[in-house]
Amino acid sequence: MTLPGDTSTGDGIAPQPAFSPLTGVRILSFEAAVSLPSGTRLLAELGAEVVRVVPPQPGEAYIGIVDGVFLSKQCIALNLSDPRGQDLARRLAQAADVVSYNFRPHVMQAFQLAPDDLLDLRSDLIVLQLTGYGTPGPWADFGAFGPSTEAAGGLNALMGNEGDPPVRVGSGVFADQLSGRWAALGLIAALERRRRTGEGMVLDLSMAECVTALMGLEIVKAQAGVEVARQGNRHPLFAPQGIYPCRGDDHWIAISVTRDDEWHALVDVVGDARLRDPMYATVSGRRDAHDAIDASLAIWTSARGKDVLAAELQARGIPSAPVRHVDEPYFDPHLVERGSFDYVQHTQPIAGFMSHPHLALPWRVTGFGRRRLGDYRYVGWDNASVLERWLGIGPAEVDGLETAGVLGRSERFEFVHRPPAQGARVDGDAGERLGLTPAEGSGR
């Protein structure tokens, strides 16, 4: 097994020619947080030139860097409170194929950069507005974070165990990353449509509706009079199905028995005579006795390691898997062999290292590699190159605009760790375990 490290390029990440179907597409994105940025990053990985527009004031860098959603993009800083900044934004929009933003509608209206304003500039422009709940509607101007839209979009109501309050997804950015993918789909489809018709369009995307699209089956069932309730990890057709404790600190294994022959194979390996009860031979019998079966299985699994046990059960044809902790994927032989992570090379040290791993494009395309992820670009680092290439504005004029405060630029950013979650374990040697190259003078 090859251990990961900052020199690994992974499977399919260079040196083959990169898969770049969107080469030549320009995206001007007024973006913040995670939702839209995750979608435009995906398009950047497909070859689009994505320019992130931010305000001139330096902001916190931690989440932007850690989420990885600003990778492979350029960054310009425009003062949109200044009419000259608004004028520059309009000229850049005219030079773009796509203008996207994830601010509430009134924000862009105030700068005369609302969808209609933008289409007046260029009728074949594609405009994407991403908000929590979409427009129009009574909630059109309500702010939202991803987890709020998961609750409003119908997901939380069905999350958790019977009798418990609704549970939220333990990601924090589930709906954000999800809506980013919907945004990428809308934009790439709109680009293809423009290629066929020559027409621009406005995409008005609702994060809550992105979540609701995952609930289609439950929505149909609700109309058919089928009870839709929280059922934890259980399944309406498979039994037993659950997550069971394993040896180790907070280690668990997921097991799904989907057929009777799998059940018999599981009973053989567990060796608990109580599980040979003929009542358990059918799925309905096992569902009726799910609690008792779970108790027996938990006793058996808790004495075993999750990885060894999952491999053993898979060898017997039983769907199962270890529940992954955050440090494990980097060393997982399957993901290492598939090159699931790209090690981003930093232009300035971050957290004491010159590179860090991020999930790369999760597709493999025959005959092509994947584009290497480009490093995080901070406030205004690409003012000069973007304005030169898109608008023909020379360096002297850019300097003047920076001096006048129309453009902003910050030479360096401060990477300050946010505090860990309450009670969370902290590994002080993550960088060393990953084989990252320490930055000079970092003391590592």
Added chain:
Amino acid sequence: MKVLELSVGGAAAFAGMVLAELREDVIRVESDALAEVQGHGGAGLLSEHVDEHAGLYLHRGKRTVVVDLTEEEGREALARVAAECDVLVEDLGAGGLERLGTPPESLRRHHPGLHLIRLSPFGQSGPRAGWRATELVVQALGGIVQSTGFADDPPLRVTGMPAQMVGGLNAAIAAHAAVSANPQVGDQGMDIDISLEETFAELWQRHLAQWAYSGYHTTREPRGFGRQGFPHTAMSSDGWLYMLALHQSWDEVAAFFGLDAFIGGPWEDPEWRREHASELGAAFEAVLATRTKEEWFVAAAERGYTFAPVLAPADLLTHPQYAVRSYFDRVVVDREETQVPGLPFPWPGVQGPRAPAQEAQPAETLVDSSRTRAREGDPDQLRNSGEGDDA
């Protein structure tokens, strides 16, 4: 774009549904051999959710053709349908097309430019490629599960089949990317291998990267008064209210709810609030019961707070926010109308108001109509192996 769909689980079906909603021409292949290949081949995602309810949602807007893929004649018929398509999307698991007897080279026999989007639980390669999977198994490896639920409970999956649907969403994007890439690849179709484990892990990548950058592990939150020192979900007069206060202090939240007795002093400390959860919890319960979840949500939003009502699927069907945007599509079976989620953005020909209800038809009827069209010289030439070459 013309798309051929070979689906057993929810992933390829979701991809096909999304592309159909975007008004692409999607042809779904029905064949008992598909489930056979996936269920018994040792790899692949089980068709755990695609029952009649799922079918109404996932298979709308598509044409359907029934093919007996256990016979060479049927496999040849499939290759001829594929010859008319730009993209094939499938979720038969690693090596599924090969086990079906329709490997990529045979599907491209009449059309070398056919792009194949191949969805599988863990990808077409790697030590885990042959593992058997369900939605729960993919989620366990893809992440999120470990940090979902309460600290004193086992980890919890995300309800429904989001891993399959997000994989399908990636496949729909990949289908467009592949067609966009035609000038780059010429007349050579590409295989695009998509792992559901990897596409699901992306929804958790903040946690992965926080370990790489800061060494932080994730935790499941304490029950009740969790990380923010008050419940994130509590009961209003008519249902659950979700309370996310990322940028508000406790004093602001307490003032918003009129909990003046709990402002300032030791109450600003989340640990103190957790230690006095019974006292504060009772006050919370009493005040929340004075308004509906929607009333609290609107009042909070007017202050810039990002609370939200916890809405159930049935609530969404009649909700004004969704109605104004004509979000739900309608599918009609035997004159009975069912609402299903549409695209989360308006699309020409789909929304505003949405298209007329789609009449869902059983596969046999569609096959009959396909046969009829083919006999009448329809260029699609949809084939049914039982009909022979004249179909």
